[in-house]
Amino acid sequence: MDGIKKRKAGIMAVAAICLTIASGCSDRKADNAGPGAAAREAVSVETAPVVVRAFEEVVRSQGSLSAKNSANVSARIPGTLVAVYVSEGDAVTAGRTKLFEVDSIKLRNAVEIGRQDRAVAEQGVRAAEAGLEQVNAQLLKMEKDLKRIAGLYDKDVVSKDSLEKAQSGHDQLAAAKKQAESAVSLARERQKQAEIALNISQKDLSDTLIYAPISGRVAMRFAEAGEMAAPGYPIVRIEDTSVLEASAFLPAQWFARVKESETKVRLExxxxxxxxxxxxxxxPTINPKLRTFEVKAVVTNPPEGVAPGAMAGLAVVLGTRESIAVPSDSVRELRGGNVVFIIRDGKAEMIEVKTGLESDGFIEILEGALSESDLVAVRGQRFLDDGTPVSVRREAE
Structure with a gap:
């Protein structure tokens, strides 16, 4: 037991000697440090000038491109397709390129019958007119006879019965004239009817062959020869790829600020x-369920590779203004707000700011004591506090 106690006492004595030596060394360092030991070391920073620049208030939406002019072309009359003359991708010219044709045998026969009916109607008109001319000639002669007999009756040469017979014959011919005139009118109406029927048959026949209604390219082909065609069921779709339309939907809150023919938009x-x-x-209205409204912009002669159906971002510019701006990297969140550090007389000065729009690496300063003559820290500002000494390495580009 006595040996153990002696060893413990020795250890404690050695520890006391070490503490004494360490205290002496610390005192000597403090004596040699001098008055500059308490000064903070300068933080190396890069700076950029405060500028005035334009900011755009932009709302973005994902949209798509479509052909401004397109046509789903269907047959005008029902029938069997005898030929489809175009394929997908073919270029077509309005009024010149044949698209497809419907069976026309029955319609050709109908046209021929119509021509014959018209010829019969024309003959009927000529016959009615000839009948009217005949009655007019007879009536003219009867008028002369009646006048002559009336003169003889006044001279008591002929009897009253002869005068009455002549008068009756005249009245009958006058009635026959009216009947002949009606027959001519009826024949002429039948001629018009035959002409209209023929025109309809000819129109139906011409409608069997369909030409392109607009210029563009065949985007889709829906049917083949031998299939049935009918009005309302497209055979081909044509799209004019030279004029596109970009469309997108924007939130309802921007409805009043978007103006047709005024508001600018960038396609992305x-x-x-x-x-x-x-x-x-x-x-003109806002979708009551989605609370959005549609906007469109025309794209003429789109560049190569841009086609209907492509996705396109629309950046709608609601307004533009000039404001004080700093690089976005210079703004730091600190103590529940945004601050920047300007460099004055070799020290950092913290400025509280209220930020606004941001674009192209700059952020708008709405509130804060900044001017164009100031330099803000854009590198190393994370190590700064108000009054921190700084050394400027260089001005950021």
Whole structure:
């Protein structure tokens, strides 16, 4: 037991000697540090100037492209397709390119019958007119006879019975004239009817062969020769790919700020550049279920690779304004707000700011004591606090 106690006492003595030596060394370091030991080390930063630049208030929406002019072409009369002259992708010209044809045998026969009916009607008119001319000649002669007999009756040369017979013959011919005139009118109406029927038959016959109603390309072909065709059932679809329309739906809150023919819009398709466009259409109502409204912009002569059906982003510019701006990297969230650090006299000065719009790497400053002559820290600002000494490495580009 005495040996153990002696070892413990030795250990405690050695520990006391070490503490004494360490305390002496610390005192000597403190004596040699001098008055500059308490100064903070300067933080290395990069700076950028505060600028005035334009900001756009933009609302973006994903939309799509479609042909502004398109046509689903169906047969005008029912029948069997005897030929489809175009394929998908073919270019067509309005009024010149044949698309498809419906069986026309019955209609050709109908046209021939119509021509014959018209010829019969024309003969009927000529016969009725000849009959009227005959009655007119007889009536003219009877008028002369009646006048002569009336003169003889006044001279007591002929009897009253002869005068009455002549008068009766005249009245009968006058009635026959009216009947002949009615027959001519009826024959002429039948001629018109035959002419109309023939025109309808000819129109039906011409409708068996369908030409392109618009210029463009055949986007789809829905039927083949031998299948039945009927009005309302498309055979081909044509789209004019030279004029496209970009459309998208925007939230209802922007309805009042979007103006047709005024509001600018940028189309955003990866790898494709477009000139700024103008909104050409805004739906007059807001969808009550989705709370959105549709906008459109026309794209004429789209670049290669842009076609109907493609997705397109629409960046609708609601307004543009010039404001004080700083690089987005210079803004730091601190103590529940946004701050920037400006560099003055070798030190960082913290400025509380209220930010607005952001674009192209800059953020708008709505509130904050900044001017164009200030430099803000864009690198190293995470290590800064108000009054921190700084050393500027260089001004950021």
């Amino acid at each position: 398709i990866p790898g494709v550049e477009f000139e700024p466009k103008t909104i050409t259409y805004k739906s």
